[in-house]
Amino acid sequence: MPYLARDRVLHATVCGAMGPRLSSRRMIRVRGMEKSYRTGKLVNKVLHGVDLEVSDGEFVAIVGPSGSGKSTLLHALGGLDRDYTGLVEIDGKDLHKLSDVELSNYRNRDVGFVFQAFNLLAHLTCRENVALPAQFSRGETTATAAESSKRAQAMLERVGLADKVDAQPNTLSGGQKQRVAIARALFNTPRMMLCDEPTGNLDSKTGEQILDLFRELNDKDGITVLIVTHDPRISELAGRTVRVEDGHLYEGADDEDTVQDASGTEADDSKDTNA
Ligand SMILES: Nc1ncnc2c1ncn2[C@@H]1O[C@H](COP(=O)(O)OP(=O)(O)O)[C@@H](O)[C@H]1O
Numbered sequence: 001m002p003y004l005a006r007d008r009v010l011h012a013t014v015c016g017a018m019g020p021r022l023s024s025r026r027m028i029r030v031r032g033m034e035k036s037y038r039t040g041k042l043v044n045k046v047l048h049g050v051d052l053e054v055s056d057g058e059f060v061a062i063v064g065p066s067g068s069g070k071s072t073l074l075h076a077l078g079g080l081d082r083d084y085t086g087l088v089e090i091d092g093k094d095l096h097k098l099s100d101v102e103l104s105n106y107r108n109r110d111v112g113f114v115f116q117a118f119n120l121l122a123h124l125t126c127r128e129n130v131a132l133p134a135q136f137s138r139g140e141t142t143a144t145a146a147e148s149s150k151r152a153q154a155m156l157e158r159v160g161l162a163d164k165v166d167a168q169p170n171t172l173s174g175g176q177k178q179r180v181a182i183a184r185a186l187f188n189t190p191r192m193m194l195c196d197e198p199t200g201n202l203d204s205k206t207g208e209q210i211l212d213l214f215r216e217l218n219d220k221d222g223i224t225v226l227i228v229t230h231d232p233r234i235s236e237l238a239g240r241t242v243r244v245e246d247g248h249l250y251e252g253a254d255d256e257d258t259v260q261d262a263s264g265t266e267a268d269d270s271k272d273t274n275a
């Protein structure tokens with residue numbers, strides 16, 4: 001059995017016996033992680049040595065000024081980018097040491113990604129969008145198209161969109177689109193959700209409903225949730241807040257930064273008030 005699949009069984013056993021919130025098993029360990037971007041001859045060093053540990057079942061808000069490297073860190077944690085130095089370990093496995101197949105299995109099965117821009121395919125129905133991860137697991141799974149479709153429907157029901165299964169994304173409100181994106185992230189039963197400003201395009205009430213959904217996925221399903229955010233309410237909801245600043249990661253929020261960012265223009269341009 002691949003180690004990640006074996007871990008999933010172990011995870012289920014631990015959760016079944018103790019309840020998901022009581023697990024203190026370490027899931028993420030980052031040590032001395034450094035990341036630079038090169039543009040021509042220019043080198044922009046973004047992360048100068050980040051250390052982070054996250055336990056199975058935690059809900060962590062990641063805050064910090066714009067451009068501080070929050071998305072960069074999230075991409076590394078999710079195995080979307082391995083062009084860094086230092087250690088990023090998930091369940092004791094160094095992501096740098098995974099083969100390409102192991103890495104793509106990790107991204108597909110263990111991580112659910114949710115972004116600010118919902119990234120739905122306009123020509124597909126909600127059900128088809130949610131079932132997309134099945135396409136990437138071809139050869140890995142024996143699920144038929146009918147089974148994938150049924151599972152997609154169940155995930156849409158899980159996020160409160162039972163009546164939108166066959167709708168096209170462009171007929172949905174912003175909040176509904178983000179629910180479809182969350183259903184898609186849930187399709188392969190991830191252990192961890194990595195969310196990059198998931199309420200950034202939503203009005204505050206809709207954003208709150210989306211946050212409640214993440215809270216519930218963490219509480220009831222035991223999914224570890226990491227959310228990059230400018231939204232001070234997420235920090236209130238999260239069990240823990242960490243801050244990326246000056247290339248390092250610190251425990252706790254810095255209120256001044258959070259407020260300053262929340263009133264900035266970056267995430268405010270395209271508020272979708274049509275909840
Ligand atoms: N693909 C890239 N190429 C070059 N520079 C990048 C790239 N992605 C991000 N950066 C730069 O890295 C810094 C951190 O970016 P990012 O991680 O997106 O910050 P945050 O999410 O905290 O706003 C910024 O200065 C940004 O311009």
Ligand SMILES: [Mg+2]
Pocket residue numbers: 070071072196
């Ligand atoms: Mg970002």
